[in-house]
Amino acid sequence: MSSLTLLNETAYVAQFVVFNGDLITARVPGIAPGAQLQVPTDSTYQITATTIIDGNTYSTAPLDVSGAVSFLAQVKQNRQQGTYDFEVQMGPSTVADRMEFQKTTIGPVTFTIAKNGVPLQTVVVTNSFVTKTLKLSDTHAVYAVINGVTTDTVTTNDPNATVRALLDTSNLEFGYFTLSVD
Numbered sequence: 001m002s003s004l005t006l007l008n009e010t011a012y013v014a015q016f017v018v019f020n021g022d023l024i025t026a027r028v029p030g031i032a033p034g035a036q037l038q039v040p041t042d043s044t045y046q047i048t049a050t051t052i053i054d055g056n057t058y059s060t061a062p063l064d065v066s067g068a069v070s071f072l073a074q075v076k077q078n079r080q081q082g083t084y085d086f087e088v089q090m091g092p093s094t095v096a097d098r099m100e101f102q103k104t105t106i107g108p109v110t111f112t113i114a115k116n117g118v119p120l121q122t123v124v125v126t127n128s129f130v131t132k133t134l135k136l137s138d139t140h141a142v143y144a145v146i147n148g149v150t151t152d153t154v155t156t157n158d159p160n161a162t163v164r165a166l167l168d169t170s171n172l173e174f175g176y177f178t179l180s181v182d
Helices: none
Strands: 003-008 014-020 023-027 036-040 045-053 056-059 063-065 069-078 083-092 098-103 109-115 118-125 132-135 140-146 154-156 162-167 177-181
Touching (some): 014 036, 023 109, 098 118
Antiparallel strands (some): 069 083, 098 132, 162 177
């Protein structure tokens, strides 16, 4: 299994965010100074959808997904029970490097993307039959927030790279941070 290693070599807690294209693959709450964490780069995510119908909130069961897929959120009548069923149909994406999100409901639908039960990102679809997409990529992008300062984003195509948070010792004023990729 491939994984990025996130290493904090600063004197402060570092909060890393990792992207695969537009998809957030990790949002690390904090890595202590001198500590490291491995983030799997080939993961399965859980998708749930939520909408409001007649003042009631409806949510779907999580769907396990990986890679390029398409989701269609819809409301169906359940005549036997006199209720509505809110469901998501999953299918292949029309574009090989995209996650696609659509809805046919009247109200907006919020798709929540989670990993191991931890929400990472939401996609809100407000218009029916208008597709929202997240681009997927083999390139991993990482930034960190250290002592309230957000670093520049670094990228790597190596799914086993090490990303180090460091004190920036260039000509900048003291207290700046940088990321390096090994």
